[in-house]
Amino acid sequence: MKSLGSIRRDFAPWLDQAAVPFIRFEAVTKRFGGFEAVDDLSLSIFEGEFFALLGASGCGKSTLLRMLAGFEAPTSGRIVLDGEDMADIPPYQRPVNMMFQSYALFPHMSVEKNIAFGLKQEGMAKGDIAERVEQVLKLVKLEDFARRRPDQLSGGQRQRVALARSLAKRPKVLLLDEPLGALDKKLREETQFELADLQYQLHTTFIMVTHDQEEAMTLADRIAVMDKGRILQVATPAEIYEAPNSRFVADFVGNVNIFEGKVAAATGDRITIATSAGREIRVASEVPVVAGQAVSYVLRPEKLRISAKPLAGPNVLEGEVWDIAYFGPVTSFHIRLDDGSTVKVAMVNATRQGPLQLTWHDRAFVQFDEDAGLVLTQ
Secondary structure, eight states: OOOSSOOSSSOOGGGOTTOOOSEEEEEEEEEETTEEEEEEEEEEEOTTOEEEEEOOTTSSHHHHHHHHHTSSOOSEEEEEETTEEOTTOOGGGSSEEEEOTTOOOOTTSOHHHHHHHHHHHTTOOHHHHHHHHHHHHHHTTOGGGTTOOGGGSOHHHHHHHHHHHHHHTOOSEEEEESTTTTSOHHHHHHHHHHHHHHHHHHTOEEEEEESOHHHHHHHOSEEEEEETTEEEEEEOHHHHHHSOSSHHHHHHSSOOEEEEEEEEEEETTEEEEEETTSOEEEEEOSSOOOTTOEEEEEEOGGGOEEESSOOOSSSEEEEEEEEEEEOSSEEEEEEEETTSOEEEEEEEOOSSSOSOOOOTTOEEEEEOOTTSSEEEOO
């Protein structure tokens, strides 16, 4: 079995049935009064993995991270790290370190003293501290900023100081709670690749909490999509995007068109769906279905073609250009179909002045191949 899409390296222990997980959440539940933040959740994470917990605010992802760190205790279930049950291990004795979104740097201390603080608290020898600080400063490329205070650094530099401080104690697991949320968009994009490269170099297990889909897709070897305290799907970024296991995951990650309807006919791996909008589409189905069964057909906007002229063949939809958004690499069209529904189409701007001449309120035709999308039954 192979993962869908490219993976960051020759590293996919989750496909090896003999591989032993480094971290296990076993039927973990966490309640705050009458509120269930985490609901009977089980999850395995492997050593050296960059793992992302992705979900909206309140889905339980930060609670899961805090339980692993020891800041919260599970109401039921257990957490195992490197073969050891964490139930009786206090936070300061766990082989983990957490990097917070706020960075929490000491403003009156220099960069090198911020990094050294935790090592001094552990009683490390002065010479060893100096050597360790020098190592991590080099790792995050801040050797020339060792004597500066946090207020003399840019946001990206402060982020790297916080990362260096977290890594200085050489934890087995680094926990990142929205680590790039305080950075502006361009700096965040640059830092994502730096963080991924650093994790690959160290081969330390990273677990990141984020609500940013792009961040999770860029950084993680695998992503767990969460909602209401439960994990809905665990897979590689490409699998989450191209093969979501439910309507919720398809709709949550990236843009998507969703056609609801019932199976009108099924022949082999090809089915005809009578959509709720009153049209029929013919598509490939990887799941067995029967006539009359309710299904959803999910289709990413970039899988459709758009034209100002009528198109021949199956799965042609016609409507009016309702909205246009130019993003540089891609132009996004919202086409209001004659039944009142809307289809989203993304067109790559492969040339500086593309041949497509469509503007607001023009008639437009869109088409998709039978195997362009995915049939879902849940």
